Amino acid sequence: QLAALYIDIDEFKSVNDALGHAIGDELLKGVADRLRGCLRETDVGARLGGDEFAVIQMPIKNRSETTRLVDEIHSAIRQPFECMGHLITTDASIGIALAPGDGVDLDQLLRNADLALYGAKGDGRRTYRFFETGMDQRAKTRRSLELELRQAISDGSLETYYQPVVNIEDGKISSCEALLRWRHPERGMISPAEFIPIAEDSGLINELGQWVLNAACAEAVNWPDHVRVAVNVSPVQFRSQSLALNVAAALAASGLPASRLELEITEAVLIRDDAALDALHQLRKLGVRIALDDFGTGYSSLSYLQRFPFDKIKIDRSFIRDIAGPGASSSIVQAVVNIAAASDMTTTAEGVETAQQRNLLYILGCTEMQGYLFSPAISAVEVRRLLLT
Ligand code: C2E
Ligand code: CA
Ligand code: CA
Ligand code: CA
Structure with a gap:
């Protein structure tokens, strides 16, 4: 079994807009470092572009291992960043899809993790969600x-x-x-x-x-x-x-x-x-x-x-x-x-x-x-x- 995490950094965009790309890149590097610090040897992390990251957590025995990783990522990312003289707070929304239940190839898993991410953002307070069937329907309604x-x-x-x-x-x-x-x-x-x-x-x-x-x-x-x-x-x-x-x-x-x-x-x-x-x-x-x-x-x-x-x-x-x-x-x-x-x-x-x-x-x-x-x-x-x- 494995978990695909789709991670979107929040607050980041405004920082980028406001303070220019230099600080944006610097901050992204910081985020990437902290993410890496949460992963085991066998896990894989990648930047998807912009302020989005993917993590493949494997192998896992159950979903609580993934919840633990999510908690760890959140506490790492929520520590304020000292960045080029500015103290910046960031947060992350995370969508999760589990294999084999939510998909068998990486493409489908990431697509479903992205839908779960959409759901996490949609409900305001919750910052992560597991994929559930029906999420694609709700995404359509939203669109x-x-x-x-x-x-x-x-x-x-x-x-x-x-x-x-x-x-x-x-x-x-x-x-x-x-x-x-x-x-x-x-x-x-x-x-x-x-x-x-x-x-x-x-x-x-x-x-x-x-x-x-x-x-x-x-x-x-x-x-x-x-x-x-x-x-x-x-x-x-x-x-x-x-x-x-x-x-x-x-x-x-x-x-x-x-x-x-x-x-x-x-x-x-x-x-x-x-x-x-x-x-x-x-x-x-x-x-x-x-x-x-x-x-x-x-x-x-x-x-x-x-x-x-x-x-x-x-x-x-x-x-x-x-x-x-x-x-x-x-x-x-x-x-x-x-x-x-x-x-x-x-x-x-x-x-x-x-x-x-x-x-x-x-x-x-x-x-x-x-x-x-x-x-x-x-x-x-x-x-x-x-x-x-
Ligand atoms: P809000 O700014 O906190 O607005 C107050 C909300 O409380 C309004 O809900 C209002 O109808 C409701 N309310 C007022 N008195 C009472 C009361 O005695 N009891 C209860 N239970 N509710 C009461 P509404 O109109 O549904 O708006 C919800 C939220 O949507 C607003 O919360 C505001 O955050 C947002 N919103 C509404 N119009 C705009 C807008 O033009 N721009 C933006 N950015 N947000 C808006
Ligand atoms: Ca973002
Ligand atoms: Ca109010
Ligand atoms: Ca108001």
Whole structure:
């Protein structure tokens, strides 16, 4: 029995884009060395091109030997790299196919390992997967969604909805967050949680992101002056050198003052490299506000607060959901509120669904809230009605 591993290095591309090919090559060599360090005499490793590697682990007695190797590879690759004066963090997604079950020749094994890799990337948190039958079908579905999404950007089946964010104390709307909705002709409503990752993988997110930005700015011009619009920006959009330029273009085209636009970014942006930080400062110079989204779900959250002076922290829904429970959620929220207040940031609680949660958040000193208790995301027409009457 043997295992074929298809390994894709993550984070690497942005490093390459940002810091030039020299550092890219240097980093790749480092990755290759660490990979080699995990292999036995009888295993074989190869670079497939780009930032992709293959490992044939042979012989193996069972799949837990492969899981062990995967763990080893992950811990080797996740050690930060000191590379030409930069400290860089990388990760790897790994797809695995086993012979003879998943294929008898190397070609087929690697193809199936690649499909498993695709699956690993698709489910977000998991960084490796074994091949399963049916994965080729799902890959096909994904590819067709990608094609249809490309179409949807131009044919009007995409729409931005807006969810109001209100001041906890007086319930007044301070901003509205633009959230994408896709009305698929056959499948009905498709959640952004499903299609945003596809758009990110295919690079389509840049077009999509620009589309939302334009739509949101154009809509917000109709709102009262004190109401801002918040737009989500994917980490992938930070890889393009022109993000600040694109934002400036959306503001100019709509006539919306920069101070009424807020961009929501996640910590994933900050773990990449210094170029992303530069982009954030450029955006700040334009006069737009920057919010840290989904706070608490990522890596080493608190340290990121030192890297950039955010205007706002959005506390992830998972903490709000448990806030009245016996766990540590309410002390975590309290700590975040305190830290934010000490650095002149406001806090928004996400996913507030009950009056009890609202009351607790008020006592804890949270500034704003967003959630079904006040309103779900609603259409542009409904928002106007809400704001203008
Ligand atoms: P997010 O940025 O964390 O957006 C908040 C999500 O929570 C939205 O889901 C919203 O509808 C949902 N939500 C709001 N209040 C409540 C509540 O009280 N209870 C519960 N259970 N859920 C609530 P939605 O619209 O499905 O969006 C999911 C995610 O997709 C967003 O999470 C965001 O990460 C992404 N997304 C949506 N639109 C865009 C976009 O234009 N660009 C990018 N890059 N990502 C987007
Ligand atoms: Ca990669
Ligand atoms: Ca958001
Ligand atoms: Ca969020």
